Amino acid sequence: MKKWQKRLLWFIGVLATVILVGLFYIKTITYTPTTMALEVSQKAHDENGVLFFKGNEEKPALIFYQGALVENASYSVWAEKVAEAGFSVYLVKQPLNLAVLGQNKAEQVIHSNNLKNYVIGGHSLGGVMASRFAAEQDNNALKGVFFLASYPDEKGSLSKFKGQVLSLTGSEDGVLNWQAYGQAKKYLPKQTVFEKIKGGNHAGFGSYGEQKGDKPALINNDEQQEEVANQLIDWLKTIN
Numbered sequence: 001m002k003k004w005q006k007r008l009l010w011f012i013g014v015l016a017t018v019i020l021v022g023l024f025y026i027k028t029i030t031y032t033p034t035t036m037a038l039e040v041s042q043k044a045h046d047e048n049g050v051l052f053f054k055g056n057e058e059k060p061a062l063i064f065y066q067g068a069l070v071e072n073a074s075y076s077v078w079a080e081k082v083a084e085a086g087f088s089v090y091l092v093k094q095p096l097n098l099a100v101l102g103q104n105k106a107e108q109v110i111h112s113n114n115l116k117n118y119v120i121g122g123h124s125l126g127g128v129m130a131s132r133f134a135a136e137q138d139n140n141a142l143k144g145v146f147f148l149a150s151y152p153d154e155k156g157s158l159s160k161f162k163g164q165v166l167s168l169t170g171s172e173d174g175v176l177n178w179q180a181y182g183q184a185k186k187y188l189p190k191q192t193v194f195e196k197i198k199g200g201n202h203a204g205f206g207s208y209g210e211q212k213g214d215k216p217a218l219i220n221n222d223e224q225q226e227e228v229a230n231q232l233i234d235w236l237k238t239i240n
Contacts, residue, residue, distance in 0.1 A: 033074040037207035041073035049093030053083035061088040061118040063106045065099040065126030074206040081229035099129035121146030123205045131156030143239045148205040149176045151184035165192040166235045170200030174215035200224045
């Protein structure tokens with residue numbers, strides 16, 4: 001075997017090792033759903049990783065991007081409640097649980113289900129990527145965008161968006177960059193509705209336990225899940 005071939009094999013071996021170690025590390029730091037969230041997720045229809053909670057087809061469907069390194073099943077508790085109110089929910093499964101790797105994942109959901117009336121949003125990083133997707137849409141099917149402890153960046157500017165927008169935060173959120181959140185309001189349209197869950201924290205927008213850097217919530221997770229669902233339902237009812 002020639003020297004360059006040996007070097008190539010060595011490089012491939014090192015690269016494969018680095019990738020495997022990286023994937024293992026990501027797996028170890030990924031937030032997994034609580035027992036309750038996992039049980040609820042099993043009631044959903046699994047569409048190639050996308051968890052679908054069926055509602056009324058005549059009402060707007062909700063497409064959701066998970067927070068960074070949070071499994072999508074972690075949002076099943078409030079998703080089920082929203083679906084029970086008549087709004088179908090699609091909890092998208094992102095590559096490595098990172099929405100930054102799947103900004104356009106919503107396209108598959110929209111096309112495979114022939115959605116003509118939908119809203120899109122996400123938690124934390126998921127909200128940023130959802131807004132980028134929304135900013136690139138030029139059709140009448142997209143009715144609204146929502147942010148759970150999140151905000152748009154310049155690439156996802158919705159300043160000229162005509163649909164409805166909801167920005168929902170928790171008063172005890174220790175992960176959200178509040179300064180950046182305030183500055184990002186210039187990328188939101190004037191009709192944006194701002195709501196805050198008193199006592200809620202960052203991790204409470206899902207059901208996956210404590211999150212590094214977060215503050216303790218002043219309400220329990222069941223209460224925050226109920227509040228998230230109610231806020232989303234009330235907002236969805238304003239969309240024609």
